[in-house]
Amino acid sequence: VATRLHDIPPTIFAEMSALAVRTGSVNLGQGFPDEDGPPEVAAAAVAALEGGGNQYAPGVGVPALRQAVAAHQRRHYSLDLDPDTQVAITTGATEAVAAALLGLVEPGDEVVVLEPYYDSYRAMLQVAGGVRRPVTLRSPDFRVDLDELRAAVTPRTRFVLLNSPHNPTGTVLTDDELAAVAALAIEHDLTVITDEVYEHLVFDGRAHTPIATLPGMFERTLTLSSAGKSYSFTGWKVGWATGPAHLVVAVVAAKQWLTFTSGAPLQPAVAHALTEHAGFPAELARDLQERRDLLVAGLRAAGLPTSVPQGTYFATSDVAGLGWDDGLAFCLALPERAGVVAIPEQVFYDDPRGPGRHLVRWAFCKRREVLTEATSRLANAD
Ligand code: PMP
Ligand code: GLN
Numbered sequence: 001v002a003t004r005l006h007d008i009p010p011t012i013f014a015e016m017s018a019l020a021v022r023t024g025s026v027n028l029g030q031g032f033p034d035e036d037g038p039p040e041v042a043a044a045a046v047a048a049l050e051g052g053g054n055q056y057a058p059g060v061g062v063p064a065l066r067q068a069v070a071a072h073q074r075r076h077y078s079l080d081l082d083p084d085t086q087v088a089i090t091t092g093a094t095e096a097v098a099a100a101l102l103g104l105v106e107p108g109d110e111v112v113v114l115e116p117y118y119d120s121y122r123a124m125l126q127v128a129g130g131v132r133r134p135v136t137l138r139s140p141d142f143r144v145d146l147d148e149l150r151a152a153v154t155p156r157t158r159f160v161l162l163n164s165p166h167n168p169t170g171t172v173l174t175d176d177e178l179a180a181v182a183a184l185a186i187e188h189d190l191t192v193i194t195d196e197v198y199e200h201l202v203f204d205g206r207a208h209t210p211i212a213t214l215p216g217m218f219e220r221t222l223t224l225s226s227a228g229k230s231y232s233f234t235g236w237k238v239g240w241a242t243g244p245a246h247l248v249v250a251v252v253a254a255k256q257w258l259t260f261t262s263g264a265p266l267q268p269a270v271a272h273a274l275t276e277h278a279g280f281p282a283e284l285a286r287d288l289q290e291r292r293d294l295l296v297a298g299l300r301a302a303g304l305p306t307s308v309p310q311g312t313y314f315a316t317s318d319v320a321g322l323g324w325d326d327g328l329a330f331c332l333a334l335p336e337r338a339g340v341v342a343i344p345e346q347v348f349y350d351d352p353r354g355p356g357r358h359l360v361r362w363a364f365c366k367r368r369e370v371l372t373e374a375t376s377r378l379a380n381a382d
Helices: 012-023 039-050 063-077 092-104 119-128 146-152 175-188 227-231 245-258 266-276 280-301 327-338 368-379
Strands: 087-091 110-115 131-136 157-163 191-195 221-226 238-242 314-318 359-363
Touching (some): 012 327, 063 266, 092 245, 119 131, 227 266, 238 266, 327 359
Parallel strands (some): 157 191, 191 221
16 A cells, blocks of 8 residues: 555444444444435436446536536525536545545645544545644534634645534534634635535434535535435435535546546436435434434433434444443444444544544434344443
């Protein structure tokens, strides 16, 4: 492995899912639903497969999907996008993140990022030569400390890499937090790259606000999202980047050399989902909220202090409450102790021994009986 990846271990999601398969455990680790999205959307993909949609799609994505993404941004956020220059389709949000960082970040540029951070940010920032400036969301509330945020910006800072709703903590940034990020970006002439894959998965009557909608922010914000989470088709890997043409063009510049294009028959199906099943993500969020409550109650009953997430499909427990000093050791022992798999959050911090050391993430995008099975196993573990 080349030195640019030398200190980046294999992704924790692959490791923990393999552990779940090997041990026959209930997998509350990797975030994927155990029920697919609307059957009509899958049928639209089959129709495209059978109907000749099997050759390369345009690199920026099929026109119907770019138009559907633009219409989605208009419907939900009153953002008006030109589907030809301000929308690019990617191979999931993963490629959107990679292409954004490779296409925009110069070696040595500092990038302010919320910690814990999604693992691909660290890997791709390193490949791009960017320098992480983490701002830590601290347990149990996981809010942004605005003083720490301001202190993270130096004369070399050029980007903020934002993620709200936030994986793994479930934090949904408040209007005040977003306004503080926006003020800082404007004051220091920063570009904001914002990962909003959980934009629809927010709870308790909250609404997600894209930072691109704040005054003065559209021109400096690149917004990333994906159909995987909103429509429960994570394996399709259809994502997108939206924003001003000068930022989207940088994504396309990198993306053309990564995959150029992918998912030709899936793209029209996602367009169908966005236009004909616009209400699905909100229904999914309502259902997930109940499952969140079920899981959080079960974890607490099993003795695990657990934060209530405002969005995403992840809840965080502090295993120090059960006498475990190290969340990674807890997660590695858990299949044998209880037949359950979770994700140690310490791998999403610069210092694994730091504030995320005892934190463990559980996915609740699973059927209710799976969640209750998992928590009853935890309650009965030795
Ligand atoms: N960003 C975050 C915060 C995620 O949780 C995920 C996982 N879905 C991704 C990006 C990657 O999304 P995709 O599966 O569409 O590549
Ligand atoms: N986004 C999902 C998670 O956070 C899955 C990620 C992955 O498998 N790379 O668990």
